[in-house]
Amino acid sequence: MEKPGNFERCSVFETKMLLGSSDDGGLSGKEATKRLREYGRNELEEKRPPSMAERMLSQLMDPLIYVLLAAGGISVFLGERGDAVIIAAVVLLNATVGVIQEGKAQKALESLKKLTTRKALVRRDGKLSEMDAAELVPGDRVLLNAGQQVPADLRLIRSENMKVQEASLTGESVPVEKDAQYVASTGTPLGDRKNMAYMSTFVTAGRGEGIVTDTGMQTEIGRIAKMIHETPEEITPLQKRLGELGTFLSILAVGLCTILFLAAVWQKRDVGEMFLTAISLAVAAVPEGLPAVVTIVLALSVSRMAKVHTIVRRLPSVETLGAVNVVCSDKTGTLTKNQMTVRNLDGDREWLLRTFLLCNDARWGKHGIIGDPTEAAFLLYADKNARNGEKQSEQIRDAWKRIAERPFDSERKCMTTVHQNGMRTVSFTKGAPDIILENCTSYRDEMGVHPMGVSKRTWYMRRAEKMSASGGRVLGAAVKEGKDLSEKGMTFLGMAVLEDPVRPEVSGTVEEFRHAGVTTVMITGDHKDTALATARTLKIADSPSQCMTGSELDCLGDGELADKILEIRVFARVSPDHKVRIVRALKKNGGIVAMTGDGVNDAPSLKAADVGIAMGMSGTDVAKQAADIVLTDDNFATIREAVREGREIYANIKKTVIFLLSSNFGEIMTMFFAILFSFPAPLKASHILWINLITDSLPALALGTDICDGRELMKEKPRKQGESLFAHGGGVCTLFYGFLIALISLTAFLIVPAKLLASSGRQLTPAAVADVLQSPKLLACCQTYAFTVLGLSQLFHAIGMRDVEKSVFRMDHGGNPLMIAAVFIGFALQLMVTEQPALVAAFQTVRLNAGEWKTLLVLAAMPLFAHEMFIFLTHIFNPSKTAE
Structure with missing residues (x-):
């Protein structure tokens, strides 16, 4: 079967036709077996790991090592076996340490495999059954429920209040609402493809059904695995300098031997003695x-770095940090906490909090809150000061029993639930402020309920726009007496502003980096306005001209990107391959780049950077294995200590x-x-x-x-690329x-x-x-x-x-x-x-x-x-x- 790509641009009907998936029962067993032979198992390919001999040999491919080996041979010739033993021990030590540090790409692929779920609920031959996810093929129909991991890349054909957490793949902090009827246009970024669900992401709410479009290495996560594998290992600035030094010393040693030996012949000295002396000097030169x-x-x-929460996976990367002049940081989970937080309740606080707790499907579980992060934020807000285990959210929910509901959908942009308290019945609505305001005929403040006039509605709209411009996510709330799910004629209560707060230590670190000549660049899958607001808070950027989206980046060739990239401080709505392009463009401009991240989507750029830095607590195994350095405390400020250590x-x-x-x-x-x-x-x-x-x-x-005096070193500018020792x-x-x-x-x-x-x-x-x-x-x-x-x-x-x-x-x-x-x-x-x-x-x-x-x-x-x-x-x- 010849399978086209870009299914996000196909309708549900077109997808079914192109993939040959029937409405009644999905693929037949016979057809599935045929396609399994054609496309292979739904697994990530493994590369044969290098043998121990190959690893040892690769460690010897260095000019300075060549010189040492030659010096060792000369020492044996001179009868200086002790010197030869020392040289051999040095070479063996270097090779052993290098071998231990190798194999990152293979480990990253193994971690990627662990991320894939092993079971899937599939329709085949008219029956619904659970099967090994590795046996999925394009055309299979897969059912998804909240809490499940997506087993392959799917074009959704049905979605009911469905949200998918894609942060590890796209970097977007908020779960994405899915809509099976949506049809994307050309060039739609990965994070905006609302009709697609990708392997390794998680369903956080609702349910849906999708047709498998890609499996194994053809999936988005498979593309990342391929990028990790294809990204070459970069040698560090120190390795470059030592390599150049080794080449120079090789030439010097040969030149000395020749000059001194010829001088001895010309002066009619003891040729044998001078030959030994010349060779000894050649050894001394190394x-x-x-x-x-x-x-x-x-x-x-x-x-030393382990004591300050930094695990080094590749030794030379420590020194490279001292030369870093650009730190590219993922936003979600690195610069921010990756935890939605209620920043402000603007309006009647009692009724606002009651609405956001009741019109809410999140709940407390044994190990924390289960549900959408945005809804979970209201539970945390209400219960942060809970005493003796008495949670305010549970008290309110016990008092107001839910008797009806109207789930959220992308067209209405609202959610309504009806609750009963004694003889009183009230409907609570939350959603986009502009939609809710249009359907409100009154508003409530501390003085009571008042009619909603045009001027008041306009005032609320402007206030909502101002709140949104600050980088927060704004939700409106309204109520109506009675069991009414129409969402008309409601009373407006006010708005809540939520945000993914920045880590408190980041702002100071960004400022210190600036004084040390290190530029901080934010790279995120979030929307441009949200990213720019965070960047302004951290003083990474201060104007929209310093922000570029993935779509804008796609319009630039590599040369054009390299010419413009020094002006950009924020990259928004980017994909994994965008991140790699950004790192390469910065390096083309003479940048020595450190890249931080925690998601699967960060792995290729972590590997492409001069120094890849992964978050140890919140980071995925893939990011950790692809990185050179892992921060065990997820503290962005720890990078400053690592940079200082590198300079020392x-x-x-x-x-x-x-x-x-x-x-x-x-x-x-x-x-x-x-x-x-x-x-x-x-x-x-x-x-x-x-x-x-x-x-x-x-x-x-x-x-x-x-x-060394690290404080003084951090006042200096980073050394330039290619700077000699x-x-x-x-x-x-x-x-x-x-x-x-x-x-x-x-x-x-x-x-x-x-x-x-x-x-x-x-x-x-x-x-x-x-x-x-x-x-x-x-x-x-x-x-x-x-x-x-x-x-x-x-x-x-x-x-x-x-x-x-x-x-x-x-x-x-x-x-x-x-x-x-x-x-x-x-x-x-x-x-x-x-x-x-x-x-x-x-x-x-x-x-x-x-x-x-x-x-x-x-x-x-x-x-x-x-x-x-x-x-x-x-x-x-x-x-x-x-x-x-």
Whole structure:
């Protein structure tokens, strides 16, 4: 059977004809079996999950990992098995953590399957029976009642006071009234298709019957599942920067090996020894501790964030939050409470409340209120101050027994119930204020009942319009004596304003985001006026020009949307694919986007965003599995803490990278200048690897886990997309300290030759130094000096790198005990290399006396002296920058 789409644009008769569903008994069993073979089971398809080997392999596809693996191979070649073991452990740790975080798309699909109901009430072969929902086929006739989940996409053919909660699919907070006779026009948004019921939504009131139009992956929820699957995983800004760094270091390592080896050949040095030294420098150029530091820093931040109600599902997303400059937030349940609340009763309060409680089908159950959220709001309003279990709503209903009713329908836009209190009988009506006012001949106020004149009716109409413009849902109420369901000649009582109130913490968070350079954008399935009113309350937007509907969005191409999107702050009546387009358009404009949400409809955009943030309490399993971060308290303000944590992490990782690279650059320049001036090598291959061991581990980790001033970081603008790790002076800092470390290391290397040449009256020239250092014993002493200063200077450098804008005397050293431990352990290890006989023999060093240690310590402390001098000069020329 060739099945057309767009059944919302077909009449009931056309739908029956197109789907071949008879009036008397639905499909025959034979035809249903045929269609089941043709369309497949009413289930969501599963993608084969990647194997463990495939997951592990994917974690190795990273430039920095390639460099580490090459460094590990070189270390084995040099006989440095300890270094190779460390590198292998780092790679294995990164891969293991990555594997644990994978598989989100598959889990999201599994959650989507759980959302589908397993049973359905179906007409087949003229009989009504309950069957497995997975066996439904297009053309089946399904009966729906209040409390049931819709088992497939249906074109309704009958509806009786039927309302469907579609918030998880469309984002609209209020249940949608369904009308089987409605016929949609071209381009009608999903949330306005009143003649359709979609898989996974819930019937909250009334009953109906529908013909299955789509099953499985062809349903709206199936389209979402497909979008989740097809949306590619985005790499985070940090991953991009580290990838670029890995590529750069790969080129640098190869270049160093080549240059130094060619220089050795040209200078007729020992080619074998220089080959080993060049390879050692290539290994030194790679900060093998960096991936481990990044992984550990992110893991520790996950533990901290868990304490503030944030669960991190994907480690790199924590750092990405620090770069976010746009937060796209779903309205219902995220910015608002997703709980209809009576904001105001405008009129005779006693009679108004009585009307809204009696003309009401909601009721208290064991686990809360059962029924339409709007009607439930009046029960909550009446019973919020209930004492001793005595609910006002129950007292009023007990006093006024319902004896007749006229259900709500979309044409009348009213509902009427008749109640008896003793000998008195009264009809109570609620509905659209304009409809009720037209049918009222009088009104009631605190002074009694009065005739309804034209001017008074106009006054009430304007008041209702004003209330509606504020974003609330307005209901009118009227009464009439006697058992009269005609809804004519009534007495107007007044109006009630209901709203889905904003969460109290959101307004302040939006304001703080604004100061931090983060734009908040609201994306919702609600109507434009309702969305804009909420946005105005939160100061997200202040004019209609900043609001765009899904229909307007459909009229724009991707390029046009990207050009206009920076002006828009509110998107209303949008569908799941609209949300993905919005996220992509923002990213095209350089945005690093965080998307919040809780519904099934949010899942594709959560996955498409740089950071997907799901609500843990009210959110669906689908949203949680598609997200990178889950807020366990559903508190929008928690995102602010997460953003601050992300900025702190990036600041720590950045200073760790600068420390490691400037230290390694110092090693490289020490060797480069020595070879350039034809000096003997100031360092042995073992010296280079040893220094790498003591500086690329604990000091780097101490910097990575340092405590930053998060409040100051939140006053800064987010870093720009593509911003280098060396921006804002990072590159200059790396080069300066690298050259300084090289200078003091070479100075230490030349101390002894300079004294000898000065005592003999000879000039300090490269040739003279090379001549003096022909003595192996003297060369070993000079290399020990250079080795010691190079290692210790990097430890001093680590202390200053904690904060390049604050004096070491004003830092809170007690706040980073790991740095204290790292420095003491580093000093102890370096001392052992020159004092412990076995290590002295292994590293071919010489023992040093107290005077030598004093001189070398002064030289090694130069990076810290330079740090203090920089702070002093900054204070002189820019005192505001160093002020507390």
